[in-house]
Amino acid sequence: MRPYVIIFSTMTVDGKIANSDGYSKLSCIDDFRLQHYLRSNSDGVMVGANTVINDDPSLTVRLVKGTSPYKIIVDSKLIVPLSSKIFQNPAKSIIITSNNLNKERYEKFEKIGVRIIKVDFNGVLDMVTALKNLYDIGIKRLMVEGGGHLNYSLLYNGLVDELWVTISPFAFGGGTSIFEKGILKEIKAEFYIKEIKNLCQNWVNIKYSILYPKKPLI
Ligand SMILES: NC(=O)C1=CN([C@@H]2O[C@H](COP(=O)(O)OP(=O)(O)OC[C@H]3O[C@@H](n4cnc5c(N)ncnc54)[C@H](O)[C@@H]3O)[C@@H](O)[C@H]2O)C=CC1
Numbered sequence: 001m002r003p004y005v006i007i008f009s010t011m012t013v014d015g016k017i018a019n020s021d022g023y024s025k026l027s028c029i030d031d032f033r034l035q036h037y038l039r040s041n042s043d044g045v046m047v048g049a050n051t052v053i054n055d056d057p058s059l060t061v062r063l064v065k066g067t068s069p070y071k072i073i074v075d076s077k078l079i080v081p082l083s084s085k086i087f088q089n090p091a092k093s094i095i096i097t098s099n100n101l102n103k104e105r106y107e108k109f110e111k112i113g114v115r116i117i118k119v120d121f122n123g124v125l126d127m128v129t130a131l132k133n134l135y136d137i138g139i140k141r142l143m144v145e146g147g148g149h150l151n152y153s154l155l156y157n158g159l160v161d162e163l164w165v166t167i168s169p170f171a172f173g174g175g176t177s178i179f180e181k182g183i184l185k186e187i188k189a190e191f192y193i194k195e196i197k198n199l200c201q202n203w204v205n206i207k208y209s210i211l212y213p214k215k216p217l218i
């Protein structure tokens with residue numbers, strides 16, 4: 001069994017979630033409220049290593065009432081700084097990483113109480129096994145907040161149930177896309193519209209369910 005997975009992302013009209021300098025503030029207040037609402041209705045919120053390094057996020061629930069979920073970082077080489085805000089409440093932090101690293105790398109995180117889930121790494125981490133592990137520790141509903149490489153690796157593996165994407169009224173012409181294939185192959189993923197909502201006049205949130213791929217391709 002694996003968690004029900006929802007990707008939440010805010011992108012420009014040209015599909016970018018950050019520009020090439022790493023600038024990524026694209027939401028309006030209603031969109032931030034939606035983001036916090038989904039956090040409060042999730043058992044865990046997952047981000048990739050680059051997102052932690054670029055944004056130093058809190059990933060807490062602040063704009064609506066509710067409990068902050070587990071924070072889950074996908075980091076194959078364990079490069080995220082120990083001083084990141086995410087580790088301020090280490091008991092609710094989980095790192096998914098490779099089982100090929102040396103002991104010292106895990107130890108510094110384990111020492112402060114961060115839970116480490118080790119999975120196989122073959123250029124990308126085995127996210128099928130990672131999600132099974134998360135389900136077994138009680139994470140039944142998982143929100144994914146990017147970045148583009150993490151989003152794509154989950155989509156590619158048929159591990160996404162819904163995509164909540166907000167289109168913000170900007171274009172960058174470059175930068176990081178909502179889905180970045182990295183070393184993975186291209187696919188033709190297909191989505192089905194469940195709901196469309198206008199936010200703060202010029203922003204649009206679209207809730208999609210995934211038509212394809214629904215199951216791991218590998
Ligand atoms: N506007 C928005 O909604 C959001 C924007 N962002 C922006 O996106 C940018 C970061 O995106 P990306 O560069 O795509 O980085 P990312 O956050 O997806 O992290 C990529 C890294 O995470 C690890 N990783 C993720 N999935 C993996 C897998 N399956 N196997 C192995 N390792 C894996 C690897 O270390 C990889 O280099 C930042 O600038 C951030 O500000 C991030 C989240 C939301």
Ligand SMILES: Nc1nc(O)c(N)c(N[C@@H]2O[C@H](COP(=O)(O)O)[C@@H](O)[C@H]2O)n1
Pocket residue numbers: 008009010024025026027031032035047051052055056057058059060145146
């Ligand atoms: N929905 C959304 N809109 C934006 O404009 C964003 N920049 C992001 N970024 C994501 O939110 C995280 C920051 O969370 P905190 O406010 O620090 O709790 C950031 O790391 C991205 O995952 N999202």
